[in-house]
Amino acid sequence: MESLLSLAFDNLSSYDGIKIKKGLKQVEGLLAQICLSSPRPSSRQTPADPLGIQSSSESQRPPRKVLADLSSDPAFREFFKLQDGFEWNIAQRLLPTLDWLVARGGDGQYDLLIVNALDLIQGVLLLHPPSKVLFSRTMHMNLLLDLIEPVNCPAVQSATIITLVVALLDCPQNTRVFERLDGLLTITSLFKDPDTVREVKFRLTEFLYFYLTPETPSIPKASSSNQGGNGNNNGLLQRSPSKLVGAFGAGGGKRDRSVSESSGAVLSVETKKHYVDRYLPGVVDLLVKDLDTYKPFGGILS
Template sequence: MEALLAHSFDYLSSYDPGKIRKGLRQVEGLLAQICLSKSKLDRRRSMIVMSTSQSSPQPAAKALGDLKDDPAFREFFKLQEGFRWNVAMRLVTCLEHLLGKGSNGTNDLLIISTLDLIQGVLLLHPPSRTLFAREIYMNLLLDLLDPINCPAIQSSTLLTLVTALIDNPTNTRTFEELDGLLTVTSLFKLRATSREVKLKLVEFLYFYLMPETPTIPAAGSSAPNTAVLGLQRSPSKLAGAFTRSVNGASDSRGESVNRTTEEKQRLLGRYLSNVEDLVEDLKETSPFGGTVY
């Protein structure tokens, strides 16, 4: 796996769009192999089906709870704990490079592919989300919400932003400090913003208003995400490297990391007039499932 990651990282750092695309496909192939890997019994069944049918069976996705028993996933997760093999870091660096090349059809497609892969990596390795506690990386996502970017990039960026903020109040504080709420609401108010993007913006605001429950730990604490997967590992070195400094800064100001829906409502109310309606709808419909009040 190290050899595959090394080759893909080399391609991702290239200035040639063709090589970048190849690097992205290699990362995509690795993630697909992990998420779609099947048991020996399934492989035997597939071979039987293939021998009796002209069409190949579609690979079945694994449930998250089954990944803990997958050797490929365990190896991937272990490699992500350090900077050398961390895929999220490389993809974010690639995204930064692509963003500096301006807007054109080929580059836009590469940006969208990179954002999609970042989403997948952050879901497979939650500690990597702590990268977005840093302003430089959070600013990349906010820059991609600029009105000059195409709707497809804006939509993919909003999904990536949600993935980066899930269970990470520290990241949300960075988002707020960088005027992320102003960026999101300004895009929503623009008449030129497409209907599809506006719908995703509303979904993002519903998500933002949810009360916060942190699950990504600082160094030295327990690691719920790894415990759920049965990995029984020490907290991620990558996560600890960022949460130590950010949490320390919050503590020095005497601020609480977590915020309630009411606190977020007041913040969002600075930029949007109908926040109360959003909160009431959130209470009544629970759009993300479960009861939050």
């Protein structure tokens, strides 16, 4: 696994679009192998197909693993252990690549690579939630907020909004950074913009629904017992979010980029409703009413 990651990282760090595309494909292939089961060696006969009759495409497509099964999967355990350190952490390698692609924006070819990189970041954060600590850093949160700006194409905006949800999920410290960087202003301004396409407005509405749900006070932490017991302190998760943010400081820009450290404090739904109401007066009550009526998140606001 290390050799494959090494090849992928070499390609991702190049300044060649073709090599970057290859690196993204290599990372995608690795994640796919972790998330997909091996083809069953037994008979083709299954309960869903008692006569063994299935299309060639169905027979060649390995089934997805159930999330609960991943913890006992040796490949996933090895992957998770590697992600705990700086050297092999995929999210940390994808973010500089994404930043470079954004600098080359305005080209459809690079837009496709940006969407691909965002999709992979989503996957890595879901498979290795502790990597979300990277988005407690101002520069990385600002990168996502920049990608939501109207100058970007709808596909990039939609993929970024989904990535933002994943980065904030169960991470109050990341949400506080998002708020301090005027993330709500960015989201609501795009929502009110008459030029924003329907697909993006749908994603923005989903984000607001998500933002108005109760927060879970959990912070990704490293396991106290690393496999191998080498006791090294160089792992990604050995540092707290506040230390990460303080170490890298803030840069200049049109938003308030003065955040030096993030608070993991959990805010109430009422407080967040007040924040949203600043930018979308009268809309927040309709959003909460929809949440209560349609219960898209299992009715947790009821």
